[in-house]
Amino acid sequence: MIKPAAPPAPADPASAAIPAPPAAPAPALPKVLEQIDWASKHYLIVDDFAGIRQLLRESLRSLGARNIDQASSGGEAMNLLNKVRYDVVLCDYNLGEGKNGQQVLEEARIRQLLLPSSVFVMVSAEKSVESVMGAAEHQPDAYLVKPITEGVLLSRLNRVWRRKQIFRLIDQAFVEKDYLRAAQLCDEQIATNRVHVIELLRMKARMLERSGQPARARMVYEQVLAQREYHWARAGLGKIRLADGDFEQARQMFQTVIAENRHYIDAYDQLAHAYQGLGRHEEAAAILERAAKLSPNSVPRQRNLGQAALKLGNVALAEKAFRKCLVIGEYSIRKTPDAYLGLARVCGLKNNTKDALQLLLLAQRDFGSEHDDMALRAKITEGLIYHESGDYRNARRAGDELDTMLGADPKRPGTAICIEMATLLFAVGVKETPGEVLAHVVRNNHDNNLLQDDIQAIFDKARLTEEGAAIIRAARKEAVDLMNQGVVLWKTGKLPEAVKWMRMASERLPDNVRVLFNAVQITISHMQQCGYDEALEAEARTLLEHVDRLQPGQQRFAQLMEQLRGLQPKPEPEPPAVVAEGEAETPAPEPVEPSEPAATPARNNRFS
């Protein structure tokens, strides 16, 4: 047991006795009850059983609540959530046909229909696997197991509310992706709030990981484990090992967690990664299959299982996973085109080209509007299916169509899709375009040698070893030159030109993490010297958010976010301070190769 140093408001044992009835006011209700104004809040009750809706409504009325809406299905709940910003949502997990409670929660969170202060309580008939911490990505604020009684409901609501207050600023910093501030706010709360100290440490470790400081995150996990064996802390250590490429150590840690708690689903997903890192793909798929059995209603998990099985050539397992993914995706905001494309591949492998093409059409119809690379991906899959089934004439036709599409639109999809596309195009006999696509990939990953080796291998396979090597060299040089020119402009004090140059560079290399970081760094430099500029700040934030999607958990991301926050004008704005050049401790963009001798010794205090 932990004995907190600062006790919460103590109750005198003698005075806590419950007086005998009939003179019995509500006993032992917490003091905060008086402080939280439950009466004025807006409530939504979601349950398919009318009796429970009525019971909950009565319970809320006895708290004084006046604004209580009800829904008997997930769809109805979504309609109401669309219109009203509720303070409290009480939602049953099992809602019969249609969306379940978890899907209501996920959609409401992803579409931002809940206020940060909203309380979402999931009600279920029995303790579910999903309720064990770490199972679901989107957690409700509280779980309640039926039967629900008024007293317990109130007690939990009060607790969630207090917790929300403690985490309010931390959550806000997290949503704003200001991970360093979030971690610092955790520290402040830890100092004064002994009751939530473990939960705060968990949050702090997460923030340290997100801000690219695994060593510090590890210390937090170890500090927690010294007190008690928390599965999430052990799994956290495993994840850090995983990120370091220490797959064997990571594997052992995740297995320890699973042996201790079979329902800690996150550990399964991570263990699968460890196995993949070790090259043990059969075992990775087997672990994903076990996780999918324990918690079958997760779209991403079924998708990962399907893709792992497809890679192994286990068509039956892949088909099962992708089909399940389609079924659970029907009512889920997390439904994904990957399941359609994957199932189309499965159909192709089973020589059922007709169904495969039908699925590709469906994918474009259902996802075309929100995924702008959908048509490309469908065409790639079509080519793959024909190619795998030995129909080389149709495969070549799909390849030519893809070639035309690429010619019409200069925008290129992400790295993985580009590589898939180039491989296919070479395989079906298209010669020019795949080289151009691969050059795009190299430009955007000019410092990733492993990836460049893979790309060289693709050229080798297409019998284009020499040409490929030249393309890779040229692409890498272009990226390096673009970056260096920006740094030179910055160092010579030509800040507006540097900003302009880096804007051009990040349009040319839209997925190059280092270029984007430098673009942001130079923009910040410019604002530090010439004053805050709303448009520039927005531009920098857009770039950073893109980087965080490409490669989450970068330390430079967290640092640049913190610098951006520091630039925001105070309530009463002062005229921008004019700083003499050379005096300011200005962070410098990261130079690429060891270029010309530095004009300013700025590297040392880059992130002061």
Added chain:
Amino acid sequence: MEDSPHSPELFLFLAVTAHDMKNSISVLSGTLERLLDGATPETEKAYAQMGQMLYQTRRLNDNLMQLLALYKQVGKPGYPFDAQPLEVGQVVEQVVALARVLLEARGVQLELYVDPDLIAHVDEDLIVGVVSHAVNNALHYTRDRIRLAAREVDGELEIRVEDNGAGFPPALLAAGTPDGSDMGVNFVTNSAGLGLYFSSEVARMHHHRGRHGAVRLENGGLLGGGCFILTLP
């Protein structure tokens, strides 16, 4: 569930039925609580009978909950056990909230002796269930007082539920000793045995550095009746 020896259809059927029963019990006990809360023995002729109905509804609920939890393998690795740090006051608050109306209806006084600084590491739903079952049980056997105490003893959390009734019968006392895990309690003739078995399983699931939780029964205590004692590491 992957290790269930039963067919998936049966499991689904049981799950759906249980869900339904829990809904009904929720409504039943909620309605009774509301009626009792708005009434006194003077204004309501059937006050005592309603109290009895609420008590029986709670027993039904406890039994159903224990049955389902045991069916879902509480005490085995298969159960989604989830211990989190929690103020002991929060556990007690919920137990009190659950028992309040019934205590009033029965004219029983509940005395709390809870160290407010204590933080426990518990599966909240299970522990609230165990302690309120003990309170419900005490309600049946007490004369007019129940004492609920929580404190730290030798680095462990000790929760005691004591009453001033006639105490536990010898057979149950024997079953409730630390060595009595092989209890030989006859669930058919002794329904209290199920609750005790459930409580011991829940206690045992809580472990820390090689020490496990435990449940024991004694007679005596500060009120001279039965004592239910739960210790958690």
